[in-house]
Amino acid sequence: MDSLTQIVLGAAVGEAILGKKIGNKALLYGAIAGTIPDLDVLANYLTDTVTATELHRGFSHSILFCLIVAPLLGALVNKIERRYNLGLKPWAQLFFWGLFTHPILDAFTTWGTQLFWPFQTRLAFNSIFVIDPLYTLPFLACTVALMFYKRNSKTRRKLNQIGIIISTFYLINTVVIKYAVHNRFEKALNEQQLSYSKISTRPSPMNTVLWNANIETKDSYLIADYSLLDTKPISFTSYPKHREQSQAIRKHPKVQRLIAISNGWFLMEQKADQWYFYDLRFGLLPKKDQTESFVFAYTLKEDNGALTVQEVPKSSEDATYAMSVLWQRLKGN
Template sequence: MDSLTQIVLGAAVGEAVLGKKAGNKAMLYGAIAGTIPDLDTFVGNFFDTITAIEIHRGFSHSIVFSVIFAPIFGWIISKIESNPDISWKNWSWLMFWGLFTHPLLDAHTTWGTQLFWPFDLRLAYKNIFVIDPLYTLPFLVFLILAMRRNRLDPKRKKYNRLGLIISSIYLLIITPALKFYTFQKFEDALESQDIEYYRMDTRPAPLNSILWSANIEREEDFLLADYSLFDTLPISFQSIPKNHELAGDWRNNENLERLIDISNGWYTLSTEDGQLIYNDLRFGKMDVTNADAPFVFSYILSEEHGELVATETEKELEDAGNLLPKLWQRILGN
């Protein structure tokens, strides 16, 4: 999830664990704990693109990381905060839950997490977008209300608990129910149009849980589609050829295989200006209303010193402001 959401979750968890003793400092250190796992993006800058992708949400988002570093961070905080009523074990417990709830939340996004690192298992439930105001804003409001109360005020605990409960209901009950409902809608549309397919993957569109997108794999192509809860017209599908044969001599290349594993086989190849492009379909296109829009994640494949390398394509951000009105219009139905 985005940094603000992880800060809010970490702060709320810190308050739940140690707020009665530490007050707002529990929120502060909980927020810090909720931020730490995402430092892997900084570490990724020292590696090539493919390795950086593999590192992202890897070790730092694992149970192993939380268990190892929670007592270390707890000990450091105990040396900074001279409170005789709070031991390093108390701080360690706060840091553990702050670190651990971060990947638990990220597991519900499309990218997922390697919670059980070093085992090669990425959890990605794909029931919430990485930025979802319906999850974050109510959570933030209750956290602020709790923060303004004295640490011994019973309303402080009540507000914080309400924030945790409401956000958890949205994350664990409402969005999975919507994912199941919309999945059935895509299945029904495929059946009614006599479309045979191998597998289907669904996810919420940016910033909401009303509009959902689907990737459907067939033998020679992928189908892309979207469905809003307010739609009245039948679901239509866009065909994207796989073009896997464009890999040519790189077909069995180790680095290409790594990219394929990362995207779980949801990829197409294309060419542009004589360059070979690897498109990761898991995150869809930049503009859900434009069939010709570029994919969110695409990589230029080239050879350097006899090795296949991937370079992420640059995004045209100057038109980003136009995407939100289009997205909102699509959310309201076709």
Template sequence: MDSLTQIVLGAAVGEAVLGKKVGNKAMLYGAIAGTIPDLDTIVGKFLDPLTAIEIHRGLSHSIVFSIVMAPLLGWLVSKIHKRAAATWKDWSWLFFWGLITHPLLDAHTTWGTQLFWPFDLRLAYQNIFVIDPLYTLPFLVFLILAIRLPKTSAKRNKYNRLGLSVSSGYMMLTLILKGISYQKFTDALDAQHIEYTAIDTRPAAFNTILWYANVDIGDAYLLGDYSFFDTKPISFKKVEKNKAALANYKNSETVKRLAQIAEGWYAIEKSNQDLFFNDLRFGVYDLEAENLKFVFSYQLVPDQYDKLTIVEAKRDPEAMKQVLSSLWSRVWGN
């Protein structure tokens, strides 16, 4: 999830664990704990682009990281606040829960997280977009109401628990909505007598009303969308996998690594002499557009040794405005 959401969650968890003893310090260090796992993006800036993608939400988002770092950070903060009512063990518990809830939340997004690192298993439930105002804003409001009250106030504890309950309840609702939308897509495929081997669904940006689906039909994919306000049947657009375009690069180590990141959901695009690797898990900017542009697209560039490197396709700010306008319109039905 986005940084603000992780800060709010971390602060609320910190308050729940240690708020009665140390007051707003619990929220402060909870917020810090909720931010720490995403520092892997800073590490990624010193690595090649492909490795940076691979390590994102890896080690720092694991149970191992939380278990190792919590007592170290707890010890450090206990030394800084020697006069506080909290012990080293108290601070360690705060950091553990602040660290571990970060990847637990990220596991609900499309990118997912390697919670069980070093095992090669990425959890990605794909039931919430990385930025969802309906999850974050009510949570933030309850946290602000709580932070203004004394640490011994019963209302403070009540507001914080309400924030955690409302956000958790909304998360449960998104899982139900995902299940309903999944059924809508499979019903549409059955009604259109389309045979498929796999289907992958996820919410559109900033909401859980509009949902997207990728459908594997063998040598191609079908892309579709469904809004809970739709009145017309679901239609699908075909995207060829086009893996033959890789030619001599089909067994390239770079392609294999990208394919693993994309969990097999990718298509190759050839424009003039340039090759592009399109990660289908994050969909396209506008499914209604004539020429589909994928959100995560990487140009495959041969180096002097004829090995492939990657360059992430740049996003056009003006085009993004049109995309947001189209998204808002599409949410309200076809």
């Protein structure tokens, strides 16, 4: 999830654990704990694109990381905040749960988390987008409001409980909606007599009303969207795999790593002697010039056997236009 959401979740966890004893300091240290796992983005400045992508939501989002880092941070803050005389254990508990709830929430997104690192299994329930105002804003309102009450106030505890309950209920509800939408896509495929081997569904940006689906067939991928407000049948668009043309470059180790990152949901295309790799899991981005591109696209540049991978940048103008298209599509077909 986005940084603000993780800060709010971490602050609420900190409040639940130590708010009654240390007041707003519990919110502060909980927010810090909720932020720490996402420091893995620093890898973008320290290593190449493929490695940084592999590291994202890896070790820093694992149970092992929480078990190692929580007592270290607990010991450090216990020294800094000696006046509370709490000892190591309460601080370690605050940091553990602040760190641990971060990857648990991220597991509901499309990218998922390697919670059981060093095992490569990535948990990705695909039920909530990385930014969802309906999850974050009520939670944020409760967390901000409780700050104005004394640490031993019953209202303060009640507000924190309400924020946690509402956000948790919403998160569970996204799974229920996903199940219903997934069945709707499968029904449409069967009605249109389209054979397939795999299907993956996920919500579109910032809502759980409009959903996207990737469907794998023998020679192509079918991509479709479905709004809970739709009245017309689902329409599927086919994107040929063209695996034969990309056979040679696909053997390169970096391309193999990109394929692993995408969980096999990928297309490759050559345009003007330039190869592109598309990660299909995050859907298409409509552009102002009436074309569209995949949200995560990479250029592959070969030079004497070496391969340089770079992510294709996305413009703010296209992002703004895409949101307007999304809003119109969300209202139904």
